[in-house]
Amino acid sequence: MTSESVSKDDDTAAGHTVNAPQGPSWKPVARSSTHELVINAIEEQITSGSLTVGDPLPSERELAAKLQVSRAAVREALRVMESLGVVVSNVGSGKSAGTFIASMPKEALTRFLRLHVALANFSIEEAIETRIQLERSSTALATGRVHDDALAGMNASLAIMDTPGVSLETFNDADTAFHVAIAHASENQLLSDLTEAIRGSLRRPILDAFHEVDDPRALMAQLQEEHHAIMQAIVDRDTDHAVQLTEDHIRSATAALPRLTQSRQERG
């Protein structure tokens, strides 16, 4: 296989995949490099259920021999799977050594979003708008399901932010932890991870913007006041109020950080 494909020369990056579905339905794209074949082989084992979290993969040398490819190709495939948070590799010997199916989607999502936000494939405005919608949802879900452990996590973050003289970085990280704790209480892992990843991808821009605010302490105090209001609404099981406060909170914070949504070219 791998016969020559059509000479798709103008492969502009901004593909929108707008279709014209009545066309001859040309071959979409069937290129397959060796490491892609290895990835597909592993992915098939996963989607078919033959491999689940915790299972070991064959060693790199063994996998290379079985798939009739070089070890370098296997390694490239494993690095891809690793970057997706699907496998982890441990050196050494014994049962803890080798490559295993893992479940670490958060880090992968965060890096993914951070890179694409940096590349302006996703604008900061989009990320914030999406974050608002996600957190509205997770807040609504959390308000109905929240239990003591989750409340304790939120209170811990609030306590950090209540500490006088806390550094901006610490405040910001506790801020993130507070929102993530709410998302976690929604008991929806995907929603929670997405929330954390989006917030993580914005960490650096938010900190940079925060440093340019005239009166950071006043802003921190205002944000913290809003946090306590959200917390109270959650404790009161007042879903609608909590949701509205969450959206208002994010919007007001964004508005207070004008540098955040400026185009990056202007910030020298």
Place this chain on the structure above:
Amino acid sequence: MTSESVSKDDDTAAGHTVNAPQGPSWKPVARSSTHELVINAIEEQITSGSLTVGDPLPSERELAAKLQVSRAAVREALRVMESLGVVVSNVGSGKSAGTFIASMPKEALTRFLRLHVALANFSIEEAIETRIQLERSSTALATGRVHDDALAGMNASLAIMDTPGVSLETFNDADTAFHVAIAHASENQLLSDLTEAIRGSLRRPILDAFHEVDDPRALMAQLQEEHHAIMQAIVDRDTDHAVQLTEDHIRSATAALPRLTQSRQERG
């Protein structure tokens, strides 16, 4: 070299609920393989703005020489970046050859979600619930912004689904295209890509579940009726109605596919 430098990086800030500032502040985890260093080097160029979409990277051999690492390590890093949809590589010679910064987040996001749904790191219920929330948001945004081109795309998908005797696969793909067209009309790329990725990650499970429905034609007719209702609400700029119809539509479709939300172990 390889002096155990503590690695200045702060990128490991993805930790969860790390605080306790009075502790000895032990090194959390600072391992850095060679290909990770290459990744960080490239990522730094991107986040600093030195590399933007369309820019070429040095050739693999040149990059290896500059970073003082082997070409294999560079390739592993590039494969990771490629899997994230951040770079593309073209063989050959001339200006179109080499590795370039790209913007193809959709495919990466789709594969990511597909794998993690397959691994049950994200349950199908979670994915559907998240999808509902995302599509509520995108529908609300789209209703206010929709223009003729976007309407044309939606109508094209509706026309496919209206075709009598259309295959289940074609119907399902047009169904996805319809919802994606709505998300696209929201003019929020992240929201749109997330919608498409979630729907894409569920494609196979949905098709499998659809095949086990007693009367697929009746279900398709019902879904299509709901699609037209959503379309009408969007055309009428009736945001609240469109949002409610969208949620009802997804929930009714899910309820009509009982196999979809069953645990995968039961489906033998």
Place this chain on the structure above:
DNA sequence: CTCACTTTAGTGGTCTGACCACACAAAGGA
């Protein structure tokens, strides 16, 4: 026998050097 130490074997991590298929660009001939 028990315990501590040494050896061994197998893992991922890394590097080197080589060859291939490819695609464009420049040189050459009609």
Place this chain on the structure above:
DNA sequence: TCCTTTGTGTGGTCAGACCACTAAAGTGAG
């Protein structure tokens, strides 16, 4: 001018060799 040929640099792939690491098997002394 047009087409062909050659050249050059690209990513793609491979084989083979070390290294660092770790757990388990082996070994010896007490």
